[in-house]
Amino acid sequence: MNVLLVVTGGIAVYKSCEVVGRIKAKGHDVRVVMTRGATQFVAPLTFSALSGHPTQTEMFGSEKSDIEHIELAKWADLVLVAPATYNFIGKMANGIADDLATTVLAAIPAETPIFIAPAMNTKMWENPILQRNLESLKILPNLKVIMPRHAILACGDRGIGAMEKPKEIVKAIFS
Numbered sequence: 713m714n715v716l717l718v719v720t721g722g723i724a725v726y727k728s729c730e731v732v733g734r735i736k737a738k739g740h741d742v743r744v745v746m747t748r749g750a751t752q753f754v755a756p757l758t759f760s761a762l763s764g765h766p767t768q769t770e771m772f773g774s775e776k777s778d779i780e781h782i783e784l785a786k787w788a789d790l791v792l793v794a795p796a797t798y799n800f801i802g803k804m805a806n807g808i809a810d811d812l813a814t815t816v817l818a819a820i821p822a823e824t825p826i827f828i829a830p831a832m833n834t835k836m837w838e839n840p841i842l843q844r845n846l847e848s849l850k851i852l853p854n855l856k857v858i859m860p861r862h863a864i865l866a867c868g869d870r871g872i873g874a875m876e877k878p879k880e881i882v883k884a885i886f887s
């Protein structure tokens with residue numbers, strides 16, 4: 713199976729490195745798209761080395777003749793957004809496509825499964841705007857949310873918002 717992993721800019725990006733390894737270990741192919749925010753946390757090179765494909769980050773500037781976001785959206789049999797930031801969920805829910813990651817998501821066919829694994833501070837998770845945006849995403853019957861966990865978060869707060877564990881994410885997308 714061709715798995716497209718979209719990595720957005722939260723502290724949990726490092727956990728998505730393990731997600732790549734676990735998907736590959738099951739014999740699937742993985743390509744990675746990162747937002748610019750995500751590249752602040754882990755270098756694209758790490759995901760390139762783990763996936764065996766160049767990590768894509770930019771909408772413009774590729775010399776390749778194919779239209780990258782359409783080609784990637786067609787290639788994917790399954791899409792996983794992990795971690796999914798407050799910002800990225802807001803953009804998806806409101807039809808914003810202003811970088812490669814959001815534009816690829818806009819072009820995903822209706823029959824391709826999309827999983828998103830939100831990760832953020834508890835107050836961001838509980839923000840009614842985030843919850844409204846998650847509700848709006850129910851318009852996509854092919855989208856499932858992998859719920860965040862209760863934990864002591866990177867900021868020191870205790871509460872819901874930690875990205876689900878890599879092992880559980882991989883279990884969820886293939887079950």
Ligand SMILES: Cc1cc2nc3c(=O)[nH]c(=O)nc-3n(C[C@H](O)[C@H](O)[C@H](O)COP(=O)(O)O)c2cc1C
Nearest residue numbers: 720721722723724747749750797798799800831832
């Ligand atoms: C140290 C640090 C940690 C962050 N962690 C998160 C996070 O876990 N979840 C989140 O939604 N935003 C987090 N942010 C904020 C996002 O990086 C910011 O909203 C950014 O615009 C997201 O861009 P993207 O969605 O295009 O990747 C963090 C920011 C910093 C500086």
